[in-house]
Amino acid sequence: MTAPRAIPSVPVLSLGSFAGSGATLPALDEAPAVQLVTSGRIAIGMALRALGVGAGDRVLVPAYHSLSMIPPVHWCGAEAVFYRVHPDTTADLDDLAGKLGPGVKAVIATHFFGFPQDLRALRTLCDAHGAGLVEDCAHCYFGERDGVAVGANGDYAIGSSMKFFPIFEGGCLVSHRHPLPGVLQGAGKGFEAKAALGALEAGFGHGRLPVLRATLALPLRLKTVLWNRVKARGRAGASLGAGAATALAPSSSDSSFDFDPRWLDRRSSWFSRAVLRRAGRARLVEGRRRHYLELERALASAPGWQPLFAALPAGACPWVFPLLADHPDALFERLRAAGVPMVRFGASLWPGVDAGVCANSVALGQRLFGLPVHQELRESERAWLAATVRRALEDTAKAPA
Numbered sequence: 001m002t003a004p005r006a007i008p009s010v011p012v013l014s015l016g017s018f019a020g021s022g023a024t025l026p027a028l029d030e031a032p033a034v035q036l037v038t039s040g041r042i043a044i045g046m047a048l049r050a051l052g053v054g055a056g057d058r059v060l061v062p063a064y065h066s067l068s069m070i071p072p073v074h075w076c077g078a079e080a081v082f083y084r085v086h087p088d089t090t091a092d093l094d095d096l097a098g099k100l101g102p103g104v105k106a107v108i109a110t111h112f113f114g115f116p117q118d119l120r121a122l123r124t125l126c127d128a129h130g131a132g133l134v135e136d137c138a139h140c141y142f143g144e145r146d147g148v149a150v151g152a153n154g155d156y157a158i159g160s161s162m163k164f165f166p167i168f169e170g171g172c173l174v175s176h177r178h179p180l181p182g183v184l185q186g187a188g189k190g191f192e193a194k195a196a197l198g199a200l201e202a203g204f205g206h207g208r209l210p211v212l213r214a215t216l217a218l219p220l221r222l223k224t225v226l227w228n229r230v231k232a233r234g235r236a237g238a239s240l241g242a243g244a245a246t247a248l249a250p251s252s253s254d255s256s257f258d259f260d261p262r263w264l265d266r267r268s269s270w271f272s273r274a275v276l277r278r279a280g281r282a283r284l285v286e287g288r289r290r291h292y293l294e295l296e297r298a299l300a301s302a303p304g305w306q307p308l309f310a311a312l313p314a315g316a317c318p319w320v321f322p323l324l325a326d327h328p329d330a331l332f333e334r335l336r337a338a339g340v341p342m343v344r345f346g347a348s349l350w351p352g353v354d355a356g357v358c359a360n361s362v363a364l365g366q367r368l369f370g371l372p373v374h375q376e377l378r379e380s381e382r383a384w385l386a387a388t389v390r391r392a393l394e395d396t397a398k399a400p401a
């Protein structure tokens with residue numbers, strides 16, 4: 001099977017993005033209080049600030065995490081204390097309870113990979129200790145568990161809309177329990193333009209929206225010339241201030257783990273908000289669920305792997321397909337060489353988080369591969385992905401070294 005042009009690792013804009021309406025699962029942004037910002041990590045910073053986290057406080061964070069979750073804790077002046085997780089990524093409540101106590105102002109709990117966890121016991125623990133609960137729904141924009149929508153257990157919940165919608169930037173801070181303090185400010189015309197063009201270019205780069213691409217070819221070339229000039233000026237002129245050129249767009253849209261407090265209280269772009277409003281949500285949720293099950297079926301009889309989750313619950317809208325490999329290093333080389341997009345979530349953990357802190361987190365970080373299942377994958381791309389991963393698993397089982 002010939003490889004399609006690089007398949008999109010994240011949802012990219014297409015005409016289909018707006019097909020259909022409604023959603024089959026509750027969404028984070030249906031909470032009573034919602035602020036649409038530029039990333040999930042900025043929303044974490046704002047949630048911790050709203051909980052009054054400050055210098056000398058401690059915040060409990062899962063030992064299995066994204067590196068982008070920790071800098072917002074430090075930005076508040078607090079210390080991140082890591083609690084253990086079980087092999088299925090659920091919080092080890094015994095360990096967590098032992099770490100709660102005076103000085104712990106907040107707990108961050110993550111619904112990994114789009115699978116809503118049962119947070120009721122954790123909620124009770126937090127209440128008993130006077131700690132705020134930040135529900136990290138960066139992987140879980142849609143979903144429910146036992147009839148409770150994701151985001152409803154936390155004092156605040158955060159989302160990373162750019163992982164689910166075809167947008168260049170986007171995150172959200174929501175609450176079912178408190179009003180959200182403060183008013184968001186726009187981030188300027190340069191940012192608005194960058195957010196719109198970034199989303200369009202991602203679609204064009206993967207062969208979507210060809211008619212629009214042809215129409216916009218000249219203005220886009222002009223934009224590239226201007227953008228390069230702005231960047232060059234930023235490099236040359238210290239007078240512009242650190243990062244002046246790149247501050248047109250947040251680094252969180254650039255696969256970086258950085259936290260830039262200049263983006264606190266900044267509103268997500270008009271373009272991203274419009275896509276969120278208009279996107280076909282039922283297509284998004286059902287597409288992801290269908291692609292997940294399709295990939296699971298296609299790989300079922302291949303050797304050398306297990307799914308992280310035994311089943312896809314009715315209340316889940318997966319971010320990726322999380323697969324645990326028996327021979328991760330050899331499989332990684334094969335997948336990388338074949339051009340398979342993947343997320344190795346937790347492969348790098350915060351310095352000091354080792355097997356002594358949480359052996360399960362280290363093992364997950366080594367063994368886990370997140371494969372794309374997003375709604376914008378075409379049939380040919382999904383067929384190629386499944387066949388290529390299958391072959392890589394078979395070859396790895398024959399020659400694991």
Ligand SMILES: Cc1ncc(COP(=O)(O)O)c(C=O)c1O
Nearest residue numbers: 039040041066068138160171252
């Ligand atoms: C579990 C988790 N929480 C929070 C974040 C931060 O989200 P964002 O990249 O939108 O800042 C990420 C990012 O990957 C994440 O994986």
